[in-house]
Amino acid sequence: MMNCLYKFHRKPSHSNLKELPGVSIIKPLTGIDTNLYENLKTFFNLQYPRYEILFCVQEHDNELIDMIERLREEYSDVDSKLFIGSQKLLSGDKLLKNGTMDIKNPKIYNMLPAYEKAQYPYILISDSGLMMHEHTLYDMVMCMTDNVGLVHQMPFTCDRKGFAASVEKVYFGTQHARMYMTINLIGINCVTGMSCLIRKECIDRVGGLRAFGHYIAEDYYIAYEVAKQGWKLRVASAPAQQNSGEYSVSTWIDRMIRWCKLRMRLSPLAYLEPLQECFSSAILAGIVTNYLFEWNALVVAACHILIWFILDYLMLRITQGGALPFSKFEFAIAWLVREFSSFYIYFKAFTGSSTVKWRGKEYRLGSGTRAEELSPLSLPPPAPSLLVESSSLSSISSSSSSSNSTLPVAGPHLLSSSSLSSTKQSSQLV
Template identity: 45%
Template sequence: MMSIAETILFIVAIGVILGWLFVLLMHIVALFYGRYLMHRVVPQPDPENLHGVSILKPLTGVDPNLYKNLETFFNQQYPAYELLFSVQDENDPAIMVVQSLIQKYPKIDAKLFIGLRYVGPNGKINNMVRGYEAAKYDLIVISDSGISMRPETLMNMVSFMKSDVGLVLQMPYTAHRKFGFSSVYEQVYFGTFQARNSLGANAVGINCSTGMSCMFRKELLENVGGLQAFAKYLAEDFFICQEIVRQKYKAVLCSLPAIQNSGNCSVEHFHNRLIRWSQLRGAMLPHLIVLEPLSECMLMGVCISWALDFLFNVSPMGVFLLHTLMWFLSDYFLLKTVENGPLPFSKFEFFVAWITREALAFWLSLRSHKNGVVQWRHKRYKVHWGGSVSEI
C-alpha cells in the first residue's frame, strides 16, 4: 500500500501525463487547422452584399517602414472603405507621411485626426476614439501602425464576416526583415508559439484575440458604450472579443496573417513586448501564471521525463530528448505552414532562434511577475486583477 507521499506523487505524475497529452493534442490541432485555414482561398461575397469598412490607424511617430506599410492600405482591392488615421499631437512627424499619401491617392477616402480625446488610461483608444466616432461604416478594422496589408487582405477579412460572426482576427506574424538574428527570432516566435496558441484556441472556440489587426461590427460595441468602454484596459482586444462572444457572435480567424513590418527590430525590444503581454495575461487570467510556464517545451520536458520515470521507470534523458525533438519538428512544420512555403532563412538559423526562445521562455515569465507595473511606449501603468489598469 502506497504512503501518503507516494500517493500524492502518483497523482501529480498522472496529472503531468494528462497535461502533456493535452499540449500534444494542441500541437496536432494547430498543425491540421493551420493546413486547413492558412492562406486558403475563400469565395468572395456577392458584390451587392459587400459592406463598407472603416479602417482605424492609430499612429505615434515614424519608423523607416511606416510610409511603405501605410501605402499598402491605399491599395486594397475592395470597393468601399475609408482610412481614418489618428495622431496624438500636431508635432508628430507621422502627419507628414499620412498627408503625402493622401495627396498621392486622392481617390481613396482618407482622413487624418490630430489630437487625442482622453477616455481612459489606454493611450491607443484615446488616439482612436475620434476616428471611431466619425466612422461611417458598420464594419470597423483596427490596424496597428506597423502592419503591412496584401491587396486582397481586406476582402479576405470581409469574406469571413458571416451573419453569425462578430469579430474577424488576423493571426499575428512578421515579415522577413534584414535585421539578422532579431528578425528571425521574432518570426520564429510568431510562427510557432503564437501560431500554435492562436490556431489551437480558435479551432476549439477559446478567446485568444490580438488587436494588431481585427475587424468587428460597430453596433456590438455600441451596445456596451462604444470603443471608449474598453479604455480602462491595456489588452482591449481581449475584452472586445469577450464582449462580442457574450452577445452570441463568433470570433474567427481569417486565412491571411497580419504581417508586422516595423522598421525597428531588436531582441531587447521584443523581450519587453513579451514581458508586457505576459503581465497582462497574468492579470486577466491568473491561472496562466502557473500553467503557461508549465506548458513551455523545456519545463514540460523535465516534468514528463520525471513522470514517466516515476511511473514506468523509463529513461528520463531519452524521454526528454524525444519530447524536445517532437516539439521542434512540430514547430518547424507549423512555421512552414504559416509562411506558406520554404522558410526565408536557413534551418540552422531556425534552430538557433527556436532553442533561444525555448531556453529563455521561463526566465522571461519570471521577469514578467517581478512587479505589477507595465511599461508601454513612454507611459507606465499599474495592472490590477481582472485586467484593468491605472496610469502611473
C-alpha cells in the same frame, strides 16, 4: 496542426463586390519608424470596393503628418481622413461628464475621434506596425458571416533582415501560433487586437470604444463583449503581417514580458504557462515515464525535444505559407534562443512589479488589466478645429458660405483626402 493547415492561406470564396459592406479602417499612429511609409502605403492599395482610412495622430507630429499628407495626395482616389488631437471636445462637455477624460488606454483615446466619424458598419482596427496584402481585407470580410461579430488575424511577421527578426518570426510562427490556434479551436477568447474587423453595432451597444478605455487589454474585452452578445469570433485565413522597422531581441523580450503580465491579470492559469514549454514539458515527460514505466528519463526527454523541434519547424512553414527567409541552422539557433529566453520572460513577469511600459507611458496593472497611469496623459490645449469636406480645391477657395467648405467644429482636427491638395502646411492642420 491540421487545424492550422485548414485555417491558414485559404483562398476566399468569391462574392459580388457590389454587395460587400463598407469598412472603416482606423489607424492609430504614434511616431515614425523606417517601415511606416511602406506599411501605410499597402492600405491604399487594397482590392476592396468600399473602404475609408481614418488616420489618428494623438500629438502634433509634423514629420508624421507630412508623411500621411504625401500618401493621401498620392492616393487621392482613396477616401481617407486625418484626425489630429484628442477626443476631449469632440462632442462637447457631455463627454467630459461621461468619463472620457478618465480613459487610461492611449490607443483607445487616440482612436475615439475616428470611431465617432466612421461611416461604415464594419470597423477594422489596425496597428501602425502592420502591412496588409491587397486581398486580406476582402478575406476578412468574407469571414464575417451572419453569425460572426469579430474577425481577427493571428499575429505573424514579415520577412525582415537580422537575427532579431528571425527570433520574432520563430516565436510568432511556432509557440504563439500553436497556442493561438488551439485556444481558438476550443472556443476560448484569444483575440489579439493588432488587426480586428468588428461589427460597429456590437461596440455601439456597450457605449462605443470609450467603454474599454480603462483597460490595457482592450482587445480581450472587446472580444468578450462581442461574444457576450451572441456573436462568434473567427480567425482570418491570412495572418497579420507585423513589419516594424525598429526591432531587437531586447525589445521583443520586453514586449513578451508585458504580454505575460497582461495574461496574468486576465487569468490565474497564466502562471501555469511555463509547464507547456518544450524543455519543461520534456523534463516532466521524462520523470513521469521513468516513474510509471521505468523508461530512461534522458532518452524520453531528448526524443520529446527532437519531435517538438521538428513539429515547430513544420508549424512555422505552414504559418509562413512558403519558403523561410533563413536556413535550417538559423532556425535552430533562433528556436533555442526563443525557448531558453521564455523562462527569463516568465521569471521577470512573475516576480517583477505590476507596472508596464507601453506607448511611452508607464501604467500600474490592476485586476483584469485595469490601468492606473503613473505618468498622466498630457492633453493638448484646446485649439481651433476644422472639418474640411470639400470635393475640390475650387470649392474651398470660392466661398466660405458653401455647405461643403470649411465648418468650424469643436474637437480634433479632421482633414479629408479630397481637400488635401489645398491644405499643404502640416502646422496648420487642426
